[in-house]
Amino acid sequence: MKSKAMVLKEFMKPLEMEEFEIAPLEAGEVLIKIEAAGVCGSDVHMWKGEDPRTPLPIILGHEGVGRIQEIKGKKQTVYGEDLQVGDLVIWNRGVTCGQCFACKILKDPSLCKNRKVYGINQSSAVFPYLNGCYSEYIILNSNTDIFKVEDTVDPALLVSASCSGATIAHAFDMISSVLGDTVVIQGPGPLGVYAVAFAKSMGASEIIVIGGSKERLDLCTYFGATLVLDRHETNIQERNQMIMEKTRGIGADLVVEAVGTRGVAEEGLKLLRSGGTYLSTGYAQPAGEESIDFYRDIVSKNITVHGVWVSDTKHTKMAIDIVMKNKEHFAKLISHRFSLEEANQAIASMNAREALKAVLIPNRG
Ligand SMILES: [Zn+2]
Ligand SMILES: [Zn+2]
Structure with a gap:
């Protein structure tokens, strides 16, 4: 099985479509078919080479909502429910180590020095390669905090909850x-x-x-x-x-x-x-x-x-909750929808500030 993804290979150059072989899952890993991927203002900065965290090559996209295609073994939501194939899910974009000073002593995982962030500091050259959301599929590692969401919700509505929404939730939580x-x-x-x-x-x-x-x-x-x-x-x-x-x-x-x-x-x-x-x-x-x-x-x-530096899982929950309570409002936040192939147009529309929030829909129909 293969997955198409849009890869940033050189700053300021168009993303290139690449096909990746989907690696066999390891214990606790979850393969997600991406239904919606948010195009964030940060993606534009990354594309320009302004974010010092960006490794190349990279599949951009740290805001994703998708359906579970496969689970290796058992994996539960943050509420302790067993996840099933077909569930619509959103996840915390950062995966923290639980071992460093920030995780152990400060109890502030948003400051984890080993924080891995899908689509931000994980190169597509690093196993399991599908590490970003501008892709048909992403592989979530076993330590990813996952939320199951209502099956009927438009996935595009929720993407921003995992980034801008969670960051603002973090701010108000302070x-x-x-x-x-x-x-x-x-x-x-x-x-x-x-x-x-x-x-x-x-x-x-x-x-x-x-x-x-x-x-x-x-x-x-x-x-x-x-x-x-x-x-x-x-x-x-x-x-x-x-x-x-x-x-x-x-x-x-x-x-x-x-x-x-x-x-x-x-x-x-x-x-x-x-x-x-x-x-x-x-x-x-x-x-x-x-x-x-x-x-x-x-x-x-x-x-x-x-x-206010990024966010952690609690803040993602707070952001999901506020979107779910105000669906009609948040629907108006999404100004543009693009296919995966149109990712370069999506970045251009965010860069030109034509789009307030652009969303890629990698698996149409
Ligand atoms: Zn973002
Ligand atoms: Zn840590």
Whole structure:
């Protein structure tokens, strides 16, 4: 049996279709027929060679939903249910070691130094080769945390739950509550959309989103944002003034950074009230330095700044739950669908910011 996959062999060059022999499974491994593979903003950075984790050659794609084709021996879901051939599943994109300092002592697997991530740091030259989701099939190793999902759900709806959704869940998991708070979200992409959804579900009273695309800001409004500020229609001072007016001169309780480009943290920190919290989720690859006045914007205001690096299995669960409760909303997040062969167009559409969320459907029909 063979699987077609789209392989990145050289940065900035088109992915190439390759056919892989599907290796015999080892104990606990699961062969998945991919039903939907998310095209993430990170994939564009990886394609450009901007993510230092990227080995070549690689099958991109760390966001997948698929059906079990084969299981070697027994494998259970995170709930302890036996998985069966034919089950529709989603999985945690990272596989952690359980042995390192972060896993054992910090109990924070998202910081595992041996974390393997499908489609991000696993080359297609490394056994069992099918290590990414831009593929007809992927082989999940025996330590992968797997969730079974409702058979009737559109698989494309859930792909982002394993990446942007889980990362934002991780961010909100770091704070105790947002009940009644004013939350400012910088960036209306998939991370920002999830941030609106989580802020709303946790009871934020005001949800303000800053972004540069009217379409994306409209989607945030649909998800529950109470005010959207277009970067092209306002400058930094005006946005700051509007947010201060909205909060009676106090500032926002919480700011969620979901952009990852230079200058964003500098603007965002100034929007916080004294004692406020800054959650930075957007820097998935190096983006240069920020110019921060620590005395004025952090120390003299008792500000808490939280870096948010990836996520772990608990956060994937939180993200799946929020998607399943808001299916109609999350359906609108998916702007483009492509076949596996069209993966290069999918990356181009994300790169040009035409697509908010593109999804590959590798096994049509
Ligand atoms: Zn991603
Ligand atoms: Zn570890």
